[in-house]
Amino acid sequence: MEFSELIRARHSVRYFDEKKPVPEETLRAIVQDASRAPSCMNAQEWRVWVATGEVLERIRRRYAESFAGNAKADPGFGTVPIRLWSEGAQRRIAAFQKSRADAGLAEVKLASQSQLFHAPAVAYLTVPKVHAECTAFDIGGLEVMMMLAAADRGVGSVPAYNLVKFPDILREELGIPETEVFAVGIAFGYEVDCPLNRFRSTRMPPDDFAVFRK
Numbered sequence: 515m516e517f518s519e520l521i522r523a524r525h526s527v528r529y530f531d532e533k534k535p536v537p538e539e540t541l542r543a544i545v546q547d548a549s550r551a552p553s554c555m556n557a558q559e560w561r562v563w564v565a566t567g568e569v570l571e572r573i574r575r576r577y578a579e580s581f582a583g584n585a586k587a588d589p590g591f592g593t594v595p596i597r598l599w600s601e602g603a604q605r606r607i608a609a610f611q612k613s614r615a616d617a618g619l620a621e622v623k624l625a626s627q628s629q630l631f632h633a634p635a636v637a638y639l640t641v642p643k644v645h646a647e648c649t650a651f652d653i654g655g656l657e658v659m660m661m662l663a664a665a666d667r668g669v670g671s672v673p674a675y676n677l678v679k680f681p682d683i684l685r686e687e688l689g690i691p692e693t694e695v696f697a698v699g700i701a702f703g704y705e706v707d708c709p710l711n712r713f714r715s716t717r718m719p720p721d722d723f724a725v726f727r728k
């Protein structure tokens with residue numbers, strides 16, 4: 515696939531085939547490709563914790579309980595209440611959520627999310643707590659590279675804050691030290707053909723956010 519086609523083909527997959535694991539060599543190849551992401555002064559201050567198999571099943575069970583019990587979320591770094599975002603961003607978020615609700619997918623999405631989207635693999639991306647903010651660009655680059663490297667191999671993905679909402683569970687199950695803070699989780703797997711996965715987000719036109727001058 516041409517690279518520009520690949521960029522357009524990638525989309526958030528929110529319901530994976532739980533019976534179809536992603537081979538470990540594919541997950542390793544995705545991480546290896548993504549390691550070519552640029553980082554500030556090439557510091558590569560990122561860690562990737564990949565959970566599959568029994569450890570992921572334990573996390574899934576504990577997350578489902580936390581979602582069901584409305585457990586208090588730990589926001590991690592960089593989360594700011596949406597009411598403080600720009601008017602434009604709030605409008606786009608509302609439109610995005612309305613379009614999903616109008617398609618009758620709001621509840622289905624929440625149900626799948628509480629099961630970690632039924633993913634057979636989840637990668638948790640962390641950076642050191644002491645300088646989390648200045649590594650945010652780097653970890654974002656790594657995140658996107660991982661999803662594109664996955665798409666190139668026919669593997670679907672969704673980046674999700676909800677995957678890192680309960681860090682204590684992840685620290686316990688994966689042995690992640692307190693010195694690391696969670697940026698985002700990425701669920702990986704093979705896409706199930708269903709309305710939730712057929713839903714597509716839109717984008718504002720480039721002229722609405724980019725300025726070209728000569």
Ligand SMILES: Cc1cc2nc3c(=O)[nH]c(=O)nc-3n(C[C@H](O)[C@H](O)[C@H](O)COP(=O)(O)O)c2cc1C
Pocket residue numbers: 524525526527528610627672673674675676677698714715
């Ligand atoms: C940092 C970040 C956090 C996200 N958190 C969630 C989440 O918790 N749940 C979810 O379903 N999608 C989540 N998403 C996916 C976005 O909703 C999605 O990328 C956006 O709507 C654009 O759609 P697309 O990925 O299909 O192009 C997140 C994306 C990013 C980059």
